[in-house]
Amino acid sequence: MARQFQFDLQATDGKARTGVISTTRGDIRTPAFMPVGTAATVKAMLPENVRATGADILLGNTYHLMLRPTAERIDNLGGLHNFMNWERPILTDSGGFQVMSLTSLRKLTEKGVTFKSHVDGSQHHLTPERSMEIQRLLGADIVMCFDECTPFPAEEDVALESMRLSMRWAQRSRDAFGDRPGHALFGIQQGSVFREQREESAENLKSIGFDGYAVGGLAVGEGQEAMFEVLDYAPDMLPADKPRYLMGVGKPDDIVGAVARGIDMMDCVLPSRSGRTGQVFTRRGALNIKNARHQDDPRPIDEHCTCPACRNYSRAYLHHVFRTGEIISSMLLTWHNLHYYQELMTRMRDAISEGRFDQFQRDFHTERAKGDLPPL
Incomplete structure (x- = not known):
């Protein structure tokens, strides 16, 4: 019998929580950051190296994988875990966010979305039922409901209509998902920046019943202040005994602020995308390795970091390989960023367990305010 999906809340400190999500493919320590493996790969990284950074779970992208190489092909080849050589848990998004961003290429109805592929212009239909089928074929451990990600800004009546459509789709997703022991389905709260809509959405989702709950429709351009205002109340509307995603x-300070407000799981392309463009995250904030100030600097990015980029290479070398377009630049800077993100999650989990999360937050912001090391 498949091991059941389970969430054990182990400690709280204020609203911040730490625990363990148990799945058939291993445990996920929370708060958890999920690196994004859009097309069955975390760009510039081997799966075993992603694991070495401390990642317990990856995110795969329904929209991209349904277009290339197709969910059916991945299923025939043994499922997404086998296909990409990642044996630990995978969460797949529903495709709703990508479809939202294709405004000029899509048509939205009650049934679902018809859209043209950005790859070859071919026409596709994505419905709650088809999204569940694709995610089943991929073999995802955690499946997301199909929803319409409300764009920002949105008028109140537009946001309400969008949220209620997502709630009808949530019920259809639940019905289509069925009974799949060992696999989990998460509902997605919508409602933009409107508190009453968030409340209505949460009540709808709780009445349907899910294994976990996501706060959707944020980080779409509203800015950190508005996002935090919603997170001050939105997670509290969701069941305390289920994971909140x-x-x-987001950015490191977004993540710390979200955890402080009761969030357990996050994902973002930022650490890997930034690595490829020369932006590096450290305890003292972000730095750009492309800047000329690094070209004669023999110091590591961060002398306290244990990733291969910091252990074995100087800023001068990393500046050189970035400037010359060498592939090793993307590999090392992405590894560093993912390592930094996972180390940040570890530090938060420890702080929550030990009841010192407020002090952790103060130290985090104080250290970041120092800025990068002065030039030599």
Whole structure:
């Protein structure tokens, strides 16, 4: 019999929580950051190296994988875990966010979305039922409901209509998902920046019943202040005994602020995308390795970091390989960023367990305010 999906809340400190999500493919320590493996790969990284950074779970992208190489092909080849050589848990998004961003290429109805592929212009139909089928074929451990990600800004009546459509789709997703022991289905709260809509959405989702709950429709351009205002109340509307997932977040200070407000899971392309463009995250804030100030600097990015980029290479070397377009630049800077993100999650989990999360937050912001090391 498949091991059941389970969430054990182990400690709280204020609203911040730490625990363990148990799945058939291993445990996920929370708060958890999920690196994004859009097309069955975390760009510039081997799966075993992603694991070495401390990642317990990856995110795969329904929209991209349904277009290439197709969910049916992945299923025939043994499922997404086998296909990409990642044996630990995988969460797949529903495709709703990508479809939202294709405004000029899509048509939205009650039934679902008809859209043209950005790859070859071919026409596709994505419905709650088809999204559940694709995610089943991929073999995802955690499946997301199909929803319409409300764009920002949205008028109150537009946001309400969008949220209620997502709630009808949530019920259809639940019905289509069925009974799949060992696999989990998460509902997605919508409602933009409107508190009453968030409340209505949460009540709808709780009445349907899910294994976990996501806060959707944030990190879509509203800015950190507005996002935090919603997170001050939105997670509290969701069941305390189930994981809470903030979709598409974010920068390190976004993540710390979200955890402080009761969020357990996050994902973002930022650490890997930034690595490829020369932006590096450290305890003292972000730095750009492309800047000339690094070209003669023999010091590591961060002398306290144990990732291969910091252990074995100087800023001068990393500046050189970035400037010359060498592939090793993307590999090392992405590894560093993912390592930094996972180390941040570990530090938060420890702080919550030990009842010192407020002090952790103060130290985090104080250290970041120092800025990068002075030039030599």
